Amino acid sequence: MNIFKKFRFGLSKSSRSLSSGISNLIFKKKINQNMLDELEDFLIQSDVGTEVAQELKIKLSETRIDPKKENKNEILKIFTDYIFNVLKPLEKNLVQLNLNKPCVILIAGVNGVGKTTTIGKMGKLLMQKNKKVLFGAADTFRAAAVSQLEIWGQKINAPIIKSEEGADPASVAYKALKYAKKENFDYLLIDTAGRLQNKKNLMDEFKKIINVLKKIETEAPHEIFLILDATTGQSAINQVEEFQKISKISGIIMTKLDGTAKGGILLAVGKKFKLPIVALGMGEKEDDLQLFNAQHFATALMTD
Ligand SMILES: Nc1nc2c(ncn2[C@@H]2O[C@H](COP(=O)(O)OP(=O)(O)OP(=O)(O)O)[C@@H](O)[C@H]2O)c(=O)[nH]1
Numbered sequence: 001m002n003i004f005k006k007f008r009f010g011l012s013k014s015s016r017s018l019s020s021g022i023s024n025l026i027f028k029k030k031i032n033q034n035m036l037d038e039l040e041d042f043l044i045q046s047d048v049g050t051e052v053a054q055e056l057k058i059k060l061s062e063t064r065i066d067p068k069k070e071n072k073n074e075i076l077k078i079f080t081d082y083i084f085n086v087l088k089p090l091e092k093n094l095v096q097l098n099l100n101k102p103c104v105i106l107i108a109g110v111n112g113v114g115k116t117t118t119i120g121k122m123g124k125l126l127m128q129k130n131k132k133v134l135f136g137a138a139d140t141f142r143a144a145a146v147s148q149l150e151i152w153g154q155k156i157n158a159p160i161i162k163s164e165e166g167a168d169p170a171s172v173a174y175k176a177l178k179y180a181k182k183e184n185f186d187y188l189l190i191d192t193a194g195r196l197q198n199k200k201n202l203m204d205e206f207k208k209i210i211n212v213l214k215k216i217e218t219e220a221p222h223e224i225f226l227i228l229d230a231t232t233g234q235s236a237i238n239q240v241e242e243f244q245k246i247s248k249i250s251g252i253i254m255t256k257l258d259g260t261a262k263g264g265i266l267l268a269v270g271k272k273f274k275l276p277i278v279a280l281g282m283g284e285k286e287d288d289l290q291l292f293n294a295q296h297f298a299t300a301l302m303t304d
């Protein structure tokens with residue numbers, strides 16, 4: 001399957017809902033206030049965020065295209081172009097990150113968003129580009145978390161640095177970075193816990209991991225990627241706000257886009273925070289992570 005087809009397939013639920021919803025509201029209709037308000041409501045319900053909904057409403061009101069005469073694709077192109085323009089500046093190239101070697105990427109996110117799975121898939125992507133990848137299992141809160149990452153390591157042939165359940169997550173991160181330097185790895189991907197006794201604990205552990213890494217490499221972690229689950233809708237917005245309070249987020253990966261009709265949430269997040277977007281998760285298998293491409297995303301979302 002070529003890459004665009006993967007975007008089409010992964011976003012099919014969202015595109016079915018968004019593009020056909022928009023077409024139904026606009027196609028063969030006259031642009032008037034009532035129609036524009038309905039469009040805005042529909043877009044807000046689709047989780048694209050109020051700012052995007054308003055801007056799209058204005059875009060449509062200013063267009064010279066007459067929905068009564070034009071074909072559907074001409075109309076949808078207004079939306080495709082808008083989405084592309086919002087998201088294009090946010091594209092982030094994962095593979096060219098490692099100016100510093102090893103490039104240490106800390107993976108953050110609340111429980112169940114897909115952190116461990118994404119590390120596995122990201123490891124595969126990087127190894128396909130001939131990068132040497134090491135995993136650090138710093139989610140020591142649950143034994144199952146370590147073994148889940150180990151299984152991924154075996155699947156894609158990436159080594160893993162781990163410790164026993166309950167060990168200090170920061171010490172695992174420390175050990176992993178020492179090893180990555182010694183063995184000349186290109187990337188170190190560090191998994192973290194999404195659930196601890198409470199939120200304060202979680203945030204404190206996260207800060208501690210960052211501080212310990214800096215003792216070895218002042219620049220580390222070079223990247224902190226926040227994983228967001230597209231199926232959680234607006235709560236993704238709160239998660240970005242919470243994590244931004246403890247550290248700078250250098251990239252977003254949105255997962256489970258295949259499981260929702262509300263993939264428009266990526267637009268809401270992009271518009272609000274203007275954070276770089278690294279990749280999109282569109283399934284549970286090892287090849288189901290796609291590097292972010294604004295053109296593919298916009299076109300796939302707006303194809304009826
Ligand atoms: N459909 C779909 N499922 C996904 C995707 N990414 C992850 N999942 C599934 O989501 C569930 C949780 O994924 P994990 O990787 O364990 O999430 P986590 O953030 O590491 O969870 P904790 O370690 O408990 O905080 C698993 O069943 C994954 O297979 C995706 O892009 N699409």
Ligand SMILES: [Mg+2]
Pocket residue numbers: 115116117139145191192
């Ligand atoms: Mg996990």
